């Protein structure tokens with residue numbers, strides 16, 4: 043009879059779960075209570091660390107989506123990018139935890155952050171780089187297939203290229219939604235007309251909300267509105 047009670051994997055930890063998940067290392071990454079200036083440092087650190095982990099996954103998937111676009115497989119690229127975009131929503135929801143951080147307590151926590159700021163987040167830097175790649179590679183894909191964006195959007199929404207364009211738009215929109223929530227959290231925590239730990243005026247965050255990584259995908263909506271409706275295509279509607 044096989045003994046399931048003992049760990050069989052190599053590595054540190056009392057169980058195979060602990061060894062595979064590297065739980066000891068993971069749980070040692072937060073400041074010990076004896077080092078803390080306030081107990082909500084744990085809340086603050088966990089929200090940031092979890093964000094970095096999710097963004098690691100999101101950008102890993104999004105980078106693979108870039109490769110799949112280069113390889114000419116928009117359907118697989120769409121699947122990966124849709125999953126990556128879901129991550130952005132998760133980290134947006136998670137920001138809500140910081141609404142439970144009292145502004146006066148954050149003033150104490152702020153004293154131990156040095157000049158550290160979200161601008162230095164490796165996850166968010168990777169989001170910027172990957173988004174630029176996504177935009178360029180998608181434009182190349184359209185050019186290679188000789189497809190105009192406006193024609194794509196007049197066609198069936200079930201086409202793989204159309205689905206991919208929508209996944210890109212979701213990615214862009216969800217990043218904006220994260221920025222809306224982040225701006226709200228920042229201002230309800232430290233107020234208006236003040237600067238962050240990197241010296242940036244908090245209100246400058248509001249300007250970032252309207253930033254689009256894929257402006258052409260937003261512009262095509264405007265173009266459709268300006269050109270008006272087209273005749274209803276029954277054969278296309280069946281596919282919908």
Ligand code: HEM
Nearest residue numbers: 093140159160161163166228231238239240241242244250
């Ligand atoms: C109480 C919570 C928070 C406050 C008060 C806050 C405040 C700020 C401020 C004032 C800035 C401007 C730069 C500076 O001078 O520091 C900033 C930027 C930034 N923060 Fe936060 N932040 C908070 C939570 C978070 C979390 C949880 C993340 C997730 C990693 C994050 C990521 C960022 C990013 C990526 C930027 C660069 C601007 C952007 O790309 O939108 N922040 N934050």
